[in-house]
Amino acid sequence: MELQAEEGLLTTSAVPRVLVATAVPAERDAVARTFPGTTGQVVAVGVGPARAAACVATALTGAARDGRPFTLVVSAGIGGGFAPGAPVGSLVVADEITAADLGAETADGFLPVTELGFGTITHRCPAALVRDAAAATGARPGTVLTVSTVTGTAARAAALRARHPRALAEAMEGFGVAEAAAAHGVPVLELRAVSNPVGPRDRAAWRIGEALDALADGFGKLAPVLEGWTSHDRHDR
Template identity: 75%
Template sequence: MVLQVQEGLLTTSASAPSAVRILVATAVPAERDAVARAFTGDGGVDVIAAGVGPAAAAAATATALATTRYTLVVSAGIAGGFQPEAPVGSLVIADEITVADLGAETPDGFLPVTDLGFGTVTHRPPHALVRELAAATGARTGAVLTVSTVTGTAARAAELRARHPGALAEAMEGFGVAEAAAAHGVPVLELRAVSNPVGPRDRAAWRIGDALAALTAGFGKSATVLESWNWHDLSR
């Protein structure tokens, strides 16, 4: 397999085209490169650095989906983990991808956009695929929250956990990637490596290098599952 780099896009190409083609959308080049290091054999995987935040992620993912036919889209990168369920250095695979701050503040608290009668706030990846990937990688499964403003206080972390008790991690792109995938009728996953706790920001305690290494290892262990999966049965 030859790894190609062009305008922020890393693609894998083999001597013969693969029937399965996967798009992995990360936020920044360091995450993109960590994912790309996992794919050393034949296969059809495109890895993009789509930008930071749900809007940039949605736009870049939708552009890629409009020009290439994909079997699966994966939002990937590092994330903050809710403690103690998702310790620093661990992997998390989303069983739901939920936007946590799309809605309205009211005197009685936050109302998600669905309570206002608009849109959706959650996308659910294929359950059986999540289960098998978790078994292969040792990842924890739970909700991954998408936020436009990263949590920086214990009070905000507690508020998010109260509203989303099944949340394991927060990141900034998953819901945007999932919205683009849904618009094109393509299933979506989110795989994150935890670099820091959700809560007060302590940059000195972040382990970004370890998280990027865990991301590479996670995708390396995922390759066999993704290659052998029955893509005609994603309803399970």
């Protein structure tokens, strides 16, 4: 909370405090180019959902202990885009963050953990925030998949799209970030800049620099949205 003076009286107002979690320092630095430190904190948490979950949970616990809790967690970085909906250089904002490979392989195909009778595979992002983020940044809203093994074949890309027809992008940390945020009762958002198509690995076709620039530009436009996100909006989940 922040104390404000108004007509000689002290009042309190909720101040958004955002934790932005990227996988690697290059993504962290791209976000930090345009995202003001006064709004929150940007940290590189490592690669993969387990590492991301552990680091984000630690940061959330420490902030709460110090009396400066985060009000939103954002998973951010570059990732693969599903053609034609998310071309290289575009931005994707998640309305759902889904673990694509959490489950079991069977003779009849893949079964998500939810169909085995336990767990969860999807976290939904606040609808109003997704709308505002998409409007401000030009990002396409849709499902962002979290994978522990990056897709490298056309067959796997097709299988993922068949199971998740609204998927626009895949990355490796979002679901872990969302799990940690949910455990602390904090809403989550995910923003990805597309560096390559999901499918056969063709490193010559990757546009990492272009995607990092798009990420920085996107966060410059997203920052005012996050700063103006009200307490009422935070409960629109």
